[in-house]
Amino acid sequence: MKLLIKNMVCDRCKRVVIEELAKLEIAVTQVELGRVETADELSTEQLSQVKATMEHNGFELLDDRKEALVEHIRNLVIEEVQYLKGNKPASMNFSDYLAQKTGYEYSYLSNLFSAETSQTIEQYIIAQKIEKIKEWLSYNELTLSEIAWRLSYSSTAHLSNQFKKITGITPGEFKKGSIIKRKPLDTVGNI
Known part of the structure; x- marks a missing residue:
């Protein structure tokens, strides 16, 4: 049975979901971001338990297609x-x-x-890219050219322009210790 889980956006999230389902004695056959496949169909009672457990851990079980x-x-x-x-x-x-x-x-x-x-979708992709750029700039391990290449930007100028348009500052200003902070992945793109 496939379960669709909102806010499951990282490997740590996947681990929490697997551990919580194990506590409920639900066998898992596959886990991806936002999706879990169980070995067996779940009863209404089990689904209710899963829903409550997921909500307790900051996730949401989705049933709307x-x-x-x-x-x-x-x-x-x-x-x-x-x-x-x-x-x-x-x-x-x-x-x-x-x-x-x-x-x-x-x-x-x-x-x-x-x-x-x-x-x-394009705005969401851009928001995710901006957060990734912030992460890499914070670590100071990659040049702007390397970041642009890894995120498939046509040029560093395009990356810089988009970064400034979204954040209000240049990548260089961010790197110098801007007050703009990174966002958790499950909130990126939220208006």
Whole structure:
């Protein structure tokens, strides 16, 4: 049985979900960001226990298909931008990648995402990229050119312009110790 879980955005989240399901004696066969597959179908009582346990840990069990699809889109973007999973070929744009991974036309995904979140998929991707840039700038291990290349920006100028447009400061100003802080991944893109 597939369970769709909102706010499951990192490996630590996956570990918590696995541990909590083990406490409920629910066998897990596969875990991805936002998705868990159980070995067996769950009873209504088990689903109720899972829902309560997930909520207690800051997650939400999704049962609405549209909401679940939006969460799946978010998780695909997070995997590619934040964790650089490399599932998306460099030559493939995000719209084609999301359509391929979800099995839906991109126009449907785009309209659904905008209706459910009040922002476009592109805005969400940019917000995720900005958070990744903030992370790398904080660590001071990569040059701006390397960051631009890793996040598939056409140039460092494009990255810098987008960063300033979103944050109000340049990457250099951020690097010098700006008061702008990084956001938790589950809040990136929230208006």
